[in-house]
Amino acid sequence: MASESATPLVDQRIPVLTLGVGLALMGLGIGFLGLRMRRS
Structure with missing residues (x-):
């Protein structure tokens, strides 16, 4: 029973x-692309 009452919290997290x-x-992807664009 305890595990059933704990599942909603996990689903929300x-x-x-x-x-x-x-x-x-x-x-990170946008920053990486920005650095590549700036270098070239």
Whole structure:
């Protein structure tokens, strides 16, 4: 029963983590492209 009551919290946390990781990866990608454009 305890595990069933804990699942909603995990379901709410996962989207936030995925969004944070996605934004971080996008930021790194944009920064990398910016550096390549600046060098060339």
